[in-house]
Amino acid sequence: MTPAEQAALAALEKALQQFGVPEHKAPAMAAQLDKRAHQLAAESDRTHEQALIHLLQLMKNAHDERTK
Numbered sequence: 001m002t003p004a005e006q007a008a009l010a011a012l013e014k015a016l017q018q019f020g021v022p023e024h025k026a027p028a029m030a031a032q033l034d035k036r037a038h039q040l041a042a043e044s045d046r047t048h049e050q051a052l053i054h055l056l057q058l059m060k061n062a063h064d065e066r067t068k
Helices: 003-016 026-043 048-066
Strands: none
Touching: 003 026, 003 048, 026 048
């Protein structure tokens, strides 16, 4: 994994923690989201970045619903 990829995963972990994911679960969940973003990008017209943004938006929506 490149340093840029490591930095992106670390940022993703922090974002997940803001959505209420426990610190000890954030690295595994970030890796899962990254993997799924790669899958979505391969299956559609999206880039990896677009797919990751989509997944994070879904996570944000779920978080917002839980905290209402």
